Structure formats: structure tokens, C-alpha cells
Amino acid sequence: MDSPSPRKTLLLLWGIAVIVLLGGVLLARQERQVRCERNHEALHHFTASVQAQLQRLEDLFQDHLARIGREATPNSKETGRMAQNITGILQVSLLLPSRAGLQDFHAIVSASPDGPTPLPIFSFGTCPAALADSFVFLDESRLFSRDSGWVDEPGKPLMFHLKRPSAEIAVIAVHRPVVAEAIQEWLRKWAAASFEPVRVAGGPDQFRAGGEILAAVGLAETGAPDLLLPLRSRFGSFELASWDTRKTLVYYQPATLAVTVVLAVIIALLGGVVFLAQRRDHASAAQRVSFVNGVSHELRTPLTNILLNIDLAMELAEDDPEESHGRLALVRIEARRLGRLIENVLTFSRTEEGKMAVNSRACIPSEIISSVIDQFIPSFRRRALTIQRVDENTHSTCLCDADALAQIVGNLLSNVEKYVPGGVVTVSTRLVAGELILCISDQGPGIPPEAAELIFRPFERIHSTVNEGASGSGLGLAIARDLAQRLGGTLSLQLTTIGSGSCFELRIPAPSAS
Amino acid sequence: MKILFADDDPIMLDTLQVCVTTEGFDIVTASDGEEAFAQWNRHHPALLCLDIMMPKLDGYEVCRRVRTIDPQVPILFLSAKSEEIDIVVGLQLGADDFIRKPFGKHELIARTLDQHIAKLRKRIETNPDRPLIETVRGVGYRFRVSEVGPK
Numbered sequence: 067m068d069s070p071s072p073r074k075t076l077l078l079l080w081g082i083a084v085i086v087l088l089g090g091v092l093l094a095r096q097e098r099q100v101r102c103e104r105n106h107e108a109l110h111h112f113t114a115s116v117q118a119q120l121q122r123l124e125d126l127f128q129d130h131l132a133r134i135g136r137e138a139t140p141n142s143k144e145t146g147r148m149a150q151n152i153t154g155i156l157q158v159s160l161l162l163p164s165r166a167g168l169q170d171f172h173a174i175v176s177a178s179p180d181g182p183t184p185l186p187i188f189s190f191g192t193c194p195a196a197l198a199d200s201f202v203f204l205d206e207s208r209l210f211s212r213d214s215g216w217v218d219e220p221g222k223p224l225m226f227h228l229k230r231p232s233a234e235i236a237v238i239a240v241h242r243p244v245v246a247e248a249i250q251e252w253l254r255k256w257a258a259a260s261f262e263p264v265r266v267a268g269g270p271d272q273f274r275a276g277g278e279i280l281a282a283v284g285l286a287e288t289g290a291p292d293l294l295l296p297l298r299s300r301f302g303s304f305e306l307a308s309w310d311t312r313k314t315l316v317y318y319q320p321a322t323l324a325v326t327v328v329l330a331v332i333i334a335l336l337g338g339v340v341f342l343a344q345r346r347d348h349a350s351a352a353q354r355v356s357f358v359n360g361v362s363h364e365l366r367t368p369l370t371n372i373l374l375n376i377d378l379a380m381e382l383a384e385d386d387p388e389e390s391h392g393r394l395a396l397v398r399i400e401a402r403r404l405g406r407l408i409e410n411v412l413t414f415s416r417t418e419e420g421k422m423a424v425n426s427r428a429c430i431p432s433e434i435i436s437s438v439i440d441q442f443i444p445s446f447r448r449r450a451l452t453i454q455r456v457d458e459n460t461h462s463t464c465l466c467d468a469d470a471l472a473q474i475v476g477n478l479l480s481n482v483e484k485y486v487p488g489g490v491v492t493v494s495t496r497l498v499a500g501e502l503i504l505c506i507s508d509q510g511p512g513i514p515p516e517a518a519e520l521i522f523r524p525f526e527r528i529h530s531t532v533n534e535g536a537s538g539s540g541l542g543l544a545i546a547r548d549l550a551q552r553l554g555g556t557l558s559l560q561l562t563t564i565g566s567g568s569c570f571e572l573r574i575p576a577p578s579a580s
Numbered sequence: 581m582k583i584l585f586a587d588d589d590p591i592m593l594d595t596l597q598v599c600v601t602t603e604g605f606d607i608v609t610a611s612d613g614e615e616a617f618a619q620w621n622r623h624h625p626a627l628l629c630l631d632i633m634m635p636k637l638d639g640y641e642v643c644r645r646v647r648t649i650d651p652q653v654p655i656l657f658l659s660a661k662s663e664e665i666d667i668v669v670g671l672q673l674g675a676d677d678f679i680r681k682p683f684g685k686h687e688l689i690a691r692t693l694d695q696h697i698a699k700l701r702k703r704i705e706t707n708p709d710r711p712l713i714e715t716v717r718g719v720g721y722r723f724r725v726s727e728v729g730p731k
Contacts, residue, residue, distance in 0.1 A: 359663075362660070362662070363661065364660075365660075366660035366662070366680075366681035366682050367589050367660050369681070369682040370592065370660075370683060371589070371591050371592055373682050373683065373684045374599055374683075374684065374685050375595055377599075377684050377685035377686070378595070378685065381685075389598075393595075393598075396591055445590065448594065
């Protein structure tokens with residue numbers, strides 16, 4: 067099964083990291099409602115105004131009742147007319163004192179058409195329980211103790227009583243809901259203008275009577291008001307409700323947030339690590355495929371030359387022995403080429419497995435180098451390449467890994483063979499203070515400075531218009547440098563300019579064997 | 581009959597040259613793609629044998645350029661590239677055959693002769709009265725040449 071691409075893995079893990087981060091932020095997020103207390107000065111002022119108005123209205127109504135009570139006469143049309151002009155009067159009664167107490171005269175002077183029926187019947191003294199709902203029980207001592215006042219009993223009409231100079235007592239029954247409605251209606255009109263200062267101060271505020279809103283500002287909150295100012299009067303209850311503004315404070319739990327961020331960072335880093343590892347694996351796999359293809363390609367060309375030249379040598383053996391011999395020499399050259407390639411592959415394999423070892427022994431560097439150069443002379447000749455040797459005191463016996471040195475020189479010359487179309491190749495060697503210095507310079511197309519290090523990496527081959535399409539495994543220079551380093555030396559590309567050739571310098575320790 | 585061989589390996593070029601000249605063909609060589617195209621323009625060989633991986637221009641590009649000018653001339657690829665896709669690309673670009681390295685002399689001659697025989701057959705079919713003046717030497721392949729003659 068194919069492993070997922072590094073990019074997909076990276077995106078997946080980073081996506082998970084983002085989801086974890088978002089989830090953690092949501093978990094850590096906390097909200098808290100904060101009440102911002104408002105200035106209620108305008109509201110208190112309005113409440114005082116309403117209270118004053120209620121008192122004024124009640125006083126006014128009481129004045130009207132007192133005037134009727136004073137002026138009422140039994141069976142008088144005038145009294146009836148007066149009573150009808152006042153809102154909410156159910157009936158006006160005059161009670162005369164007698165020996166037996168207050169005589170129920172029932173001088174009914176007026177009755178409101180809206181009043182309850184039957185009309186209330188006054189009763190004094192003990193009230194039979196069965197008749198309690200039908201009678202308004204009046205306490206004589208209370209009636210006589212004050213000049214005027216209210217009798218307010220639950221479930222019974224509201225009564226106003228007034229002691230007249232003639233010792234008669236006027237009792238006026240009032241239909242409370244009618245009066246309350248009138249007062250409420252008046253306050254609604256009054257509040258339309260008087261509520262303005264509250265409105266200017268901002269809301270939400272409500273001025274309401276029972277469930278009915280008489281004036282309001284702002285959108286009332288659904289919850290209970292933060293400030294409730296009740297106003298009670300004989301004719302109904304009013305209230306001013308006010309809500310403070312609320313702000314939502316958002317904060318994050320530091321512990322949850324920290325854990326989330328750490329977790330997300332770990333996942334993101336993990337994604338990065340997995341991405342790099344996968345990319346390295348993919349690149350490594352691609353390089354190995356490329357390596358196999360490159361090696362396979364490199365093997366096929368010399369193998370073809372060997373096959374063709376053996377065929378030719380066999381055909382020409384009798385007719386032209388000299389040419390046949392020349393063909394066999396080519397077979398030898400190509401076989402050596404194959405051998406170098408196979409040696410490189412094996413060296414690379416040993417290096418990868420960590421089995422590469424240095425075997426220093428006594429040898430003469432110039433002889434080793436010369437033997438390698440000799441192998442290249444025929445193919446160099448075909449490429450119009452001339453080899454120039456410059457030797458300085460390298461004929462003495464030194465301690466060195468001869469095979470590794472031969473392989474390095476072979477790979478450097480093979481590089482020249484592949485990429486240099488012609489000219490002079492200078493191979494100069496010298497021994498300086500126990501160090502062998504070898505320089506191979508050519509007159510080829512050169513190597514751009516930016517690729518000076520790239521060419522020493524395995525499988526890397528620089529591309530240019532000159533060598534594009536040329537074959538190669540991409541191992542030769544990498545193996546040469548690796549061997550040089552294993553020998554305790556260096557292999558580097560000296561500074562060159564494009565078009566003026568390349569110069570490789572090898573420096574390895576070569577102490578005298580004596 | 582003149583054959584163009586293009587390969588960046590000088591030993592390969594030298595060997596191919598000897599192989600086909602001993603069989604009676606003339607040869608023109610090129611060591612890179614640009615030279616191959618120039619040689620084709622100059623000599624108009626009867627057959628092109630191209631390597632694929634060459635400096636300057638690869639064999640595919642040379643084939644493409646030649647095919648835009650001459651759709652008839654036989655083109656063979658002689659390449660170490662051996663994947664199926666390499667062969668398919670070569671054939672799609674108009675090559676007539678693809679010889680995978682490594683190959684021996686007999687395979688090379690047989691394949692180049694196939695191209696030559698096909699060309700002769702076409703010439704006979706288009707002009708049957710014209711005498712067949714082309715001769716091809718080569719032990720082992722002469723009987724195949726006789727197949728293309730007038731019956």
C-alpha cells in the first residue's frame with residue numbers, strides 16, 4: 067500500500083492541531099454578565115411627581131365627595147345630578163342618629179348605572195354571618211369619632227363618610243374600579259409628557275399600573291427589574307420598573323488555554339517532524355530508483371560496446387587479425403569501465419552499510435595514478451582529450467590506501483571523460499610534508515559556483531545546456547569525496563569560471579613508508 | 581545507403597561505424613543532438629539511428645525536429661533507456677523502431693535492414709517498373725532482400 071504523501075500528512079496533522087486549538091479555545095471561553103448600575107435620579111424624580119399627582123387627585127376626589135356629602139338632601143334631583151357629575155359614585159346616603167343608634171334612612175340620592183346591584187345595605191351592630199356579603203357594616207363609633215373618613219373593607223364598595231353640622235352622617239359609596247380607571251387614564255396622558263426626562267436618561271424603564279404599561283422607554287429585559295419603585299393609593303397600585311444595562315464579560319481559563327495551546331503545538335510539531343521524515347523517505351526512495359535506473363543505463367552502454375566488439379573481433383579474426391585485436395582492446399577498455407561502475411556501486415553499498423574500511427599499505431602514488439590514467443588514454447584519445455602529467459617527488463614509497471586512491475582518481479577522470487568534450491587535462495601531483503596533493507584540471511564547460519558543493523552529493527547531477535541528456539549514475543564524485551574523507555583528506559572543487567574548465571583538488575595524508 | 585548514427589559515447593560510435601560499413605552501408609556520425617540534426621540536414625541519410633541521452637539535444641528532440649520536416653525517413657532509437665514509457669514516447673514521436681541496449685551486431689544489422697527493406701518495398705509498390713538497383717550485402721540477410729524483389 068502506498069504511504070500517504072508528506073504534504074497530505076502535514077495538512078492532516080496541522081488540521082487536527084487547528085481543530086484542537088479551536089476546541090480548546092471554546093472550552094476555555096467563559097462568559098459572565100456584569101450589571102452596570104445606572105443613575106436613577108430622573109426616575110426617582112418622576113416617582114415623586116407621580117406620588118404627588120396621586121395625592122392631588124385623591125384629595126380632589128375627596129373634596130368633591132365632601133361637597134356632595136355636605137349639600138346632599140334626601141330625594142333631591144339636584145343631589146342626584148351632582149353625584150352623576152362625579153366619577154364613580156354609586157350612591158349617596160344620609161344617616162340620622164336615633165335612640166336606637168343610627169337610623170338607616172337610606173336616603174338614597176343617587177345611583178350610578180355602572181354600580182353593583184343590589185345596592186349595598188348599611189347595617190349596624192352585629193352583622194349576621196349569612197348576610198355579610200350583602201351588607202356594608204358600619205362601625206358607629208368610627209363614624210362619630212371623625213368628621214370624615216374612608217371605610218375600606220375588602221370585597222365591599224369603598225365608603226366615604228362625612229359628619230354634617232346637623233348631626234346627619236353622609237355616606238357615599240364609591241365604585242373603586244371606575245375611579246381607578248379614570249385616574250389611570252389621566253396618569254397615562256400626564257406621563258406622556260412628564261416621562262420625557264426619564265426617556266432622555268435612557269432605559270429600559272417602565273411606568274406601569276398592574277400589568278398595563280402607561281409609559282416606557284427602551285426594550286425591557288425579560289427578567290425581574292433591578293429597581294422597582296411601588297406607588298400605592300386608594301385607587302390602585304402603580305410602579306416604576308427599571309433595568310440596569312448589562313455587559314457580557316468574556317474571559318478564558320488560563321489552564322485550559324495553556325493545555326490546548328501546548329497540545330496544538332505538539333501536534334503541529336509532530337506534523338512537521340512526520341512531514342520531514344516522510345519527505346526524506348520519499349526522496350530517498352526516489353533517489354534509489356533514480357540510482358538503479360542510472361546504474362542500469364551506465365551498465366548497458368559498455369555492455370553493448372563489449373557485445374558489438376566481440377562480434378566484430380570474431381568476424382575479423384581471420385581476414386584482419388590486426389583490426390580484430392584492436393576490437394578486443396576496446397572490449398578490455400569497456401570491461402574496465404564496467405568494473406569501475408560496479409566498484410562504485412559496491413563502495414556506495416558498503417558505505418551505506420557502514421562496512422567501508424581503510425587499508426593503508428606501502429605504495430608509490432605516482433605509479434597508482436599512472437596506471438589509472440593509462441586506462442583512460444584510449445577513450446580520452448577518442449574524445450580529443452590530451453593528458454598532461456606534472457609530477458613532483460611522488461615517486462617515493464608512502465603509506466596510503468592504493469585502491470581508494472585509484473578509485474578517486476578513476477572517478478575524477480571518468481567525470482572528465484563524460485562532460486569535457488576536448489582539450490588538455492592536466493594531472494599534477496606533489497608530496498608536501500607527508501600530504502599528497504593531486505589536481506585534475508580540464509578545459510571543459512566548467513561548473514557554476516552554486517553547484518560547487520551540490521556535485522559532491524550522491525545522485526546529484528548538475529544540469530546545463532551543455533551536459534543535459536548526458537548519462538551518469540550521480541555517484542562518482544560523491545564516492546570520491548567520501549573516500550578522500552575516510553583517508554583523512556579532502557576533495558574540493560577549486561574556484562572556476564564558467565567556460566574555463568574545472569579544477570578538482572585532492573589532499574590526503576601520505577606519510578613516508580620508510 | 582547512408583545511415584546517421586548519433587551517440588555521445590565515442591567507442592559506441594566507432595563500433596557502430598565498423599559494424600555497418602562491413603555490411604555495405606555508408607555512415608555519418610554525430611556525438612550530440614545538435615550535431616545529429618545538422619548532419620541530417622547536410623546529408624539526408626536514408627536512416628537515422630539515435631541515442632536518447634545526448635548532450636545539447638536529446639534523441640527525442642532530434643526525432644521530433646526531423647519528423648516535422650520529413651515524415652517518411654525511418655528513425656530508430658538505440659538507447660540504454662529501457663522502460664516501456666521510454667519506448668512509447670519514442671514511437672509516439674514518430675520513431676519506427678526502438679533497439680534496447682545491450683544489443684549485438686546481428687540484431688543491429690537485422691533491424692537496420694528491416695528499415696531498409698521496408699523502404700525498398702515501398703519504392704517497388706509505388707513504381708513497379710523501376711529496376712531495383714539497391715543492393716545489400718550481408719551474409720545471412722540476403723534472402724530477406726530477395727523477398728522484396730519483383731515476383
